[in-house]
Amino acid sequence: MNSRVATVLAAALVFGFASAAAAQVAPSDRRIALFQADGFPATEAPVVPPAVLTEALAGLAVDRYGDPTELAVRLDARDHAVLVLPYGSAFPLEAWDAIRTFLGAGGGLVVLGGAPFHQPVYRGADGVWVTGVRQPTFAHALLIGPAEAIDLGGTPAGTLAAVSVAGSGWDGPAFPLPTRTFTLTVRFATRPDTPGEDGAAGIREAVLRPLVHVTGADGLPAACPLLEIDRLHGPGAGGRWVLAPCDAALPAPLIRAMVRRAFDGAADLTARPVPACVEPGEVPRLRVTLRCPGAATVAVPDAAVTVSDEAGQAVWRGRLPLAGTPTFRTGELAVRTDRPLAPGLYQVAVELAGAAGSPAAAGTAFWVRDGKLLAAGPRLTATRDWLRRDGRVFPVIGTTYMAGDVHRKFLFEPNPAVWDRDMAAMRRAGVNFIRTGLWTGWGRLMSDPGAVDENALRALDAFVLTAARHDLAVCFTFFAFRPPLYGGDNPYLDPRALAGQEALLALVASRYRGVGWIHWDLINEPSYAPADALWTNRPMGDAFEAAAWAEWIRRRHGDAA
Structure with a gap:
C-alpha cells in the first residue's frame, strides 16, 4: 500500500469532525458536488449510467469532479450543500479527509446504492482504479457502520412490495424492488447525558428516518432500501444524508427526488403529549417542536393539529403558532373539547401546511385513562x-x-x-x-x-x-x-x-x-464493582462493605473469629 493510502487510512481513525459553523449558509446559495470519474467501479450496486445522472440532475447547480484530488480540494460546505456519490459501497479513498470534513461541517450527502463507505477505491501507480480491502472502518467513523446484508432474492415472487413509510413525508417516485439490502449499525450519541450511569442513553445528535420499506406478505417490514439521517446536534449539524443501501437500479426521477430531499437539510418535527395519560375530564396538552439546525431566518406556518378517537373520527382541531429561534421553535396548546373525552387512545396529527422542506408532519397520541x-x-x-x-x-x-x-x-x-x-x-x-x-x-x-x-x-x-x-x-x-x-x-x-x-x-x-x-x-x-470498574466483580472498599463482611464472618464463625 502506498504512503498516501496509509495516511488516509490512519486519518479515518484519528481525525474528528470539523465544526459545523461552515454549515450556517443558506442552502439555496450552495451547489451540488457530484463525484463522477471515468472507469470508477461501482460495488454492491448497479452502475448508474451517465445519461441517468445527467437526467436526474438536469437544471440543478452541479459541480462535477472526475478526479479525487480535485474533489478533495474543491469540496467545501460553504460552497456545496450536497455531495452525491453514485457508486454504491465504493468511494474515492484519496478524498476521504475532505469528505469527512465536509460532512462534519454540516454538508448533505446522497449515496446511490450499496453499503455506504465500505469499499475504498484508490488509484494505482499506473492510474488504474484499485479496490482496497472492504471494511467498516470509514462507515464506523461516520457512525453508520458496519452494514449487514439482507438477502431478499430467495423470497417467493409477488410476496414483497416496496412501500413509502407512513409519516416520513416521502412522496418520491416508486422504488424498484431490490434483491439485497444493507442494514446499517448506527450510533447517534457520543456523549452521555447522565455521567456515571453505564446505561446512559446519551445526547441524541441525529435521527434516522426510514423512507421506504420492503414489506412481506404479512405487511411487516423486511428491509429498508431508502432512508435519511438528519444531523441535528453536534458535529455535522444541519446536514441530511439520504442513503439507498441496496442493489436496486435507481431511475433518474428517484435519484432527483433523493438529491432534492438532501438539499432541504436536516429538520425534525416532533409532537409529544404533556402528560401522556390524563384522567377522565382532565384537559390534555400537547407540545410541538421544530428543529432546523443551520436554517436561515424563514417564516414558519402555524401547526395545524387534529385529534382523532380510536374510530378515526376527528374530535378536535386547532392551530398552534411556533415561537423561538430559526433553528428551534416550539409551542404548547390545550385540547379543550366541548365535552369530556371518553377513556381511550387518541391519535394526534400535526402538519405545517405549506412549509418548505421536509418532514412537515408529525404524529403522537395520548390516553384518557381507561380503568376498565x-x-x-x-x-x-x-x-x-x-x-x-x-x-x-x-x-x-x-x-x-x-x-x-x-x-x-x-x-x-x-x-x-x-x-x-x-x-x-x-x-x-x-x-x-x-x-x-x-x-x-x-x-x-x-x-x-x-x-x-x-x-x-x-x-x-x-x-x-x-x-x-x-x-x-x-x-x-x-x-x-x-x-x-x-x-x-x-x-x-x-x-x-x-x-x-x-x-x-x-x-x-x-x-x-x-x-x-x-x-x-x-x-x-x-454488577458489584466500583463505578469506574463495572463488570470486574471487585470489592468497593468502603466502610459499608467492611461492616457487612465483618457481620458475615461473625454469623458464620462466631464472635471468636
Whole structure:
C-alpha cells in the first residue's frame, strides 16, 4: 500500500469532525458536488449510467469532479450543500479527509446504492482504479457502520412490495424492488447525558428516518432500501444524508427526488403529549417542536393539529403558532373539547401546511385513562417450570422494548403513537410479552425520596395501557447494572441508597396494585464493582462493605473469629 493510502487510512481513525459553523449558509446559495470519474467501479450496486445522472440532475447547480484530488480540494460546505456519490459501497479513498470534513461541517450527502463507505477505491501507480480491502472502518467513523446484508432474492415472487413509510413525508417516485439490502449499525450519541450511569442513553445528535420499506406478505417490514439521517446536534449539524443501501437500479426521477430531499437539510418535527395519560375530564396538552439546525431566518406556518378517537373520527382541531429561534421553535396548546373525552387512545396529527422542506408532519397520541382496561389484566403467576397466565401455561415470546424513537428515554419523551404502532407490529409477529424499564435516568424519575416526576409516571401509565390494548403483558425492570446511589456511597449496602431505592419501588409498584398487565423485575445484569470498574466483580472498599463482611464472618464463625 502506498504512503498516501496509509495516511488516509490512519486519518479515518484519528481525525474528528470539523465544526459545523461552515454549515450556517443558506442552502439555496450552495451547489451540488457530484463525484463522477471515468472507469470508477461501482460495488454492491448497479452502475448508474451517465445519461441517468445527467437526467436526474438536469437544471440543478452541479459541480462535477472526475478526479479525487480535485474533489478533495474543491469540496467545501460553504460552497456545496450536497455531495452525491453514485457508486454504491465504493468511494474515492484519496478524498476521504475532505469528505469527512465536509460532512462534519454540516454538508448533505446522497449515496446511490450499496453499503455506504465500505469499499475504498484508490488509484494505482499506473492510474488504474484499485479496490482496497472492504471494511467498516470509514462507515464506523461516520457512525453508520458496519452494514449487514439482507438477502431478499430467495423470497417467493409477488410476496414483497416496496412501500413509502407512513409519516416520513416521502412522496418520491416508486422504488424498484431490490434483491439485497444493507442494514446499517448506527450510533447517534457520543456523549452521555447522565455521567456515571453505564446505561446512559446519551445526547441524541441525529435521527434516522426510514423512507421506504420492503414489506412481506404479512405487511411487516423486511428491509429498508431508502432512508435519511438528519444531523441535528453536534458535529455535522444541519446536514441530511439520504442513503439507498441496496442493489436496486435507481431511475433518474428517484435519484432527483433523493438529491432534492438532501438539499432541504436536516429538520425534525416532533409532537409529544404533556402528560401522556390524563384522567377522565382532565384537559390534555400537547407540545410541538421544530428543529432546523443551520436554517436561515424563514417564516414558519402555524401547526395545524387534529385529534382523532380510536374510530378515526376527528374530535378536535386547532392551530398552534411556533415561537423561538430559526433553528428551534416550539409551542404548547390545550385540547379543550366541548365535552369530556371518553377513556381511550387518541391519535394526534400535526402538519405545517405549506412549509418548505421536509418532514412537515408529525404524529403522537395520548390516553384518557381507561380503568376498565387496566382492571381487565391477566393474572400472571410463576411455578417451578412455567409462567402461567390465568392459570394456564404461558410460553413467552417476548422482546425488550422501550420505544422505537427515543429508546431508553421513553418515559421522559413519550410518544404513545409510536408505541401503538410498534406494539401492533409485535403482536402480529406473535410477541406476547414485553420487557421494559429504566436502564438510566433514575434521578429524573425521582430526584429525592418521594420527589417523583408525575409526568414520567403518567407516561408509564400510557405505556401499560398501550400494551394492554394489544394484549401484551409487561415486565418492568427498575434498575440496571448498578442501582442509583441517592446520596449514598455503596449502591447495595449504604442505607441512604437503599432508602431511595425502596421509595422508588414503592412509588411505582403501588400505583399498579391490582393491575395484572404489569409485573416487576428488580435489576438487569447487576454488577458489584466500583463505578469506574463495572463488570470486574471487585470489592468497593468502603466502610459499608467492611461492616457487612465483618457481620458475615461473625454469623458464620462466631464472635471468636
